Amino acid sequence: MLANNNQGVIRRMARRSLASSRRRTVIMGLAVALSAFMLFSVFTVGITWFHMYHLQNIRLAGGDFDAVMYGMTEEQREKCEENPDIDRIGIAAVAGSVLSTDYDNTVNVGCIWADDVYWNDIMAPARTQVKGSYPQEENEVMLTQGALETCGFEDMGLGIGDTFRALWQDGQGNQMEREFKISGIWEGYGSQNEFYVSKAFYDQCGYQLSEVASGRYFMTFHRNFWTQEEQTAFIDSMDLEKQQNIFFSVEAGYSIPIVLGLAGIALVTCLCACLLIYNILYLSVAGNVRYYGLLQTIGMTGRQIRALMGRQSVLVGGVGIAAGLLLGTGVSFFLIPSIVRFLGVRAKEAGPIEISFHPAVFLLTILLTGATVWIGSRKPVKLAVCVSPIEAAGYRPVYGGKSVRKTGKGGLLWRLALQQLTKDKRKTAVIILSLAAGFSVFLCLVTMIQSQGPRTYVSNFMDQDMEIENETMARADNRQWKDILGGDFLERLSDTEGVARVNPVLAAQITVPWEPDFADMWMREFYDMWMYIPYEDDLQEYKEHPENFGSFLVGITESDLDYLTDFVDAEIDREDFLAGKTCVLYRNSLELTDADVMGKTVTCGEYPVEGLAGEADAVLNEEALGNTCSFEIAGLTDESYFTGPMLGCPPVVIVSEQAVREFTDRYYVSKAAVQYKESYDEETESAVLSLMDASPDAKDFSYTSRIREAETVKSAQGNMMEVGIGVAAVLAFIGILNYINTVIGNIQSRKRELAALESIGMTDRQMRRMLVMEGLLVAAGSLLLVGTLGLGVTYVIYQSMNYMGADFYVPLWPVAGMAVFAVFICVLVPLACGRALMRGGSIVERIRAVE
Structure with missing residues (x-):
């Protein structure tokens, strides 16, 4: 048999088929264009976000290392x-x-x-x-x-x-x-x-x-x-x-979890694109089954049908990919920055919204979109090839399930809506999954963006808005110390409008006399860790003049004790601690465990004013040490907040503030944690700063502020948050388009069924109510998937990138807005499609329609 080169015929048929079915061709082209657009936008804006993330870490660390x-x-x-x-x-x-x-x-x-x-x-x-x-x-x-x-x-x-x-x-x-x-x-x-x-x-x-x-x-x-x-x-x-x-650094230490998290987002994005293309091609082929069957009656083989459909896919895919790349370029480089500026979310310090670009994005988008078109078209092509001419002549969509159904309970319209969704479970799954995938990505990105916000980066220790320190206590000469935070200032600070609570931290200088059980063990470990001379070189001086080795007795409030217990592995008896019987020691990076010190006793001697110590030469100077007290050690902590202004060789001993007051009257308020009634309250902060500026010791205050730290982080982040918003907006928009496209195709394929319902008495109002109920069921199924599987995936990705250790929580208002919007779209789209369908001719014309 002589070979017959019919490729030219197939090419002409492909072009004519596409031209004669302009409506379907446009829909297929839009599907490919939207997929390419989605992938290009996600990659481009995602790379921009990653660059901003890298820049943020450089700025926060003070360098690129x-x-x-x-x-x-x-x-x-x-x-x-x-x-x-x-x-x-x-x-x-x-x-x-x-x-x-x-x-x-x-x-x-x-x-x-x-x-x-x-x-x-x-x-x-x-x-x-x-x-x-x-x-x-x-x-x-x-x-x-x-x-x-x-x-x-x-x-x-x-x-x-x-x-x-x-x-x-x-x-x-x-x-x-x-x-x-x-x-x-x-x-x-x-x-x-x-x-x-x-x-x-x-x-x-x-x-x-x-x-x-x-x-x-x-x-x-x-x-x-x-x-x-x-x-x-x-x-x-x-x-x-x-x-x-x-x-x-953050990026080196957490690089793999971060990249895996971003890869997970990209994978879900590709899934959305595949669903979109598969949906369109499947519906298109299902509507053309008679056409492909008739082609076989005139001698076209299955291989030629594959070539015909492949040629159509290449033509539509090529045009769609090109259009998607152009659209993605416009959105990524022009529309997203404009939208972000219009919303007013760009900080003045962030500068212009700059979209990063890499040539590989074009190639990657083309390859992934082409692969998605191929994967999405395999099942429709198989359907077109396998149908016989006889089957095609009388083809009607056949759904799974029983052909005879019992009369159900409940409203008729609800049963019809539910029956419609269960007739073709695969199609329903695609509809629900396509919408859930888009909103799951939105949920994931919104949660990640919220976790990367300035307020997550700043210190949230003890929920304090400001920490004020007494800088005079940093002076080596304790005779120059002043209690600038005590007395009247603390009262005026507490009475300031907008201040909810002030937690002072008391500090009294002490020394820890040598004894063989605890003090000797601690000092040996301290010298081994921090000193460049052997402990034995200073041992005799420490025994005879412990006042030359100073430290601090730190007194904390009862509310501070609640936070301290979170930083101590051992169980602290609250009553004993507040009564001044037990204490906690600051570990100071020593290789000591709670088991090494718990149950031991630490003795504290009142430290003399500079110039009074060192007068005795050979024996312990009891007069210089003054009064002493002892505490049972309840555990160790690594939290540096509960320390004095300076670290000495002996341990910092943390007790209740009442224990400090009873031990000595030479104590100072070394720092004070201020909590506002409303977090990040600018007016209250201004009032507190004015109070410090009005003090005669204004230059001796130092402070850290959550508001100022958040401003620094926001400046360091630049437009990273805005780019993240752009990514989330693009993906949410694509998810909605995917759903709209699917529903349009679904209702198009049900023309005859809906016309038949009208013919037996269903009114326009009942038709609309049924379509609304179908939309509500789809919305419920999609939100259920988002709230279970989507939330689970979000949690896994969040924790893989959560190097800040922030608590996982779902942003309430964005997610609530997403849920309301999802319900609105699920209701509005079927209504709009049904209304357009009812205008498409009389009932008889729609029943007689073949396609």
Whole structure:
């Protein structure tokens, strides 16, 4: 038999078939275009969100790095330089601190030396402006306007080239007056209260880079993904000393869970696209079954039908993909930024909405959309090929289920609506699944966006809105301490309009006399962890003069005890703690467990005022120690909030505030946690700040504020939240279009059935009510899926990306709005389609219609 090349005929038939069925062709093209549009928009806006997420982490960390190591020996440095995974290492080393100036005697600004890699490469992305140059001479400094204000120079107008004097303390504790010259001023993100100094300055500061207290080694890696096992292996390979530690950044430490979470969102997106294309093609083929059967009667083979439908899919798919890419480009680059600005959600600090783009997005969109068209068309093509000419001639849609049904209970319209949904369970499943998939992605993204909001990042400890500290207690000479937070100020703070509660933290300086059971064990562990000299070198001095080793007795309120118990593994007897019988110790990173200290007794001696101690030479100076008291140790905590202004060698002893008051009258309010009646209340915050400014000791206050922290995070995030809103809006819109398209096709295929119902007496009103009930049932099924399976997937993805440890919760108003909108769409679309159907001719014409 001679081969007959009929490809030209098939091509012409494909074009003519598409042209003759313009309506169906347009619907198929729109399906492909919407799928390409959805994928392109999600990838483009998703990449933008990921870039903003990366930028946010850089700004919050103050630099672009993957891990930081505290202290590094020469051997460890050689290992890092030889490690092929490490791209670069930058150094930022502590070089002492500025304690005071002529304009503020409670400055406490750190001095940092940064090498070229850290300053020029790692830190550069977190800076927004640099004037001048990095210090080269010993007395030069690079600083921020914030650091100048901290030093009390805000009204002096200091600039590049100006000098100022300050009291500086080196690594050995020596203090000296120094003159600094401003070589540059920078602005940006990260810590602002620091002086960046030259290498010449660092060389005479008394620190070594190998010391944990000074050296900070910031590393970036070639690889972007690190498993927990790989991180642990890298840390083990460095042979860390007891004091050293390595911390991975958010992206390096949680890179794989974050990427898996984003991949899950992309997978659901592709599922939505596949459902959309499958729906359209299936309905199109089902409506053309007679046509394909008749083609077989004139000799067309199954292979030729496959080629014909394949040619149609290529033509429609090519045009649809091109249209989808153009539409996606317009939406991603123009519409989303315009919508976001119109909604007014862009912060002034965020700058313009910039959409990131990568050429691979075009290729990936084309490949995924093409694959989706192929997958979605396999079943319809099989249906067209398998139908015989005889079956096609009398083809009517056949639904599963019983042909004879018993009379049911309940309203007739409800039974008809439910029967319609159960006749073709596969089609109903597709309808419900397509809508549920879109809204599940919306639920997931809204929850993720809410979790990434500024208010999640800021400290929420004890639900406090502001924490005020007494900076005078940071001075080494305790004779210069002042109780600026106590007495009248605390009362006025509590009486301020809008303030709900003030929790003061009392601090009294103490010493812990040597004894062999607990104190000796603690000091040995402390020296092993933090000191560079053997414990035996200071043991005799500690035995004879414990007053030379100071610490703090910290008193907390009863409400603070509720929070403290969350940070102690052991069970605390509330009554004994409040009665002053037991205490909790701050662990201070020592390798001690609750079992090592529980049940032991710690003795506290009242610390003398500076200058009264050290007069006895050979024996314990009872007069210098003053009165003593003992507490049974109930456990250990790592929460640094419950500590004094400074950390000494002996432990910080945390007790009830009443125990501190009974022990000594030389106590101070070291800090106070302020909670507002309404969180993030700007007016209350302004009133509290005015109260501090009006105090004669205004310069001696320092504070942290949730409002200010949220503003910093919001500025660091840029337009990340707005881009996330764009992603959620696009996916929700596509899910709705998917549902609309499915319902239109479903009602189109039921023309004859609905006309038959009209012919036996169903009124227009009853028809509309039945369609509304069908929509409500679809909405109920979709929301049930969203509330179960969708919520479960959201929880898994949320927890995989929840490196902040924020509690999982579903945003109420966005989700409630989504549910109401889903019900509205499910009701409105069938109504609109049914109304258009009733205008499509008389009942007889619709019953006689073949398609």
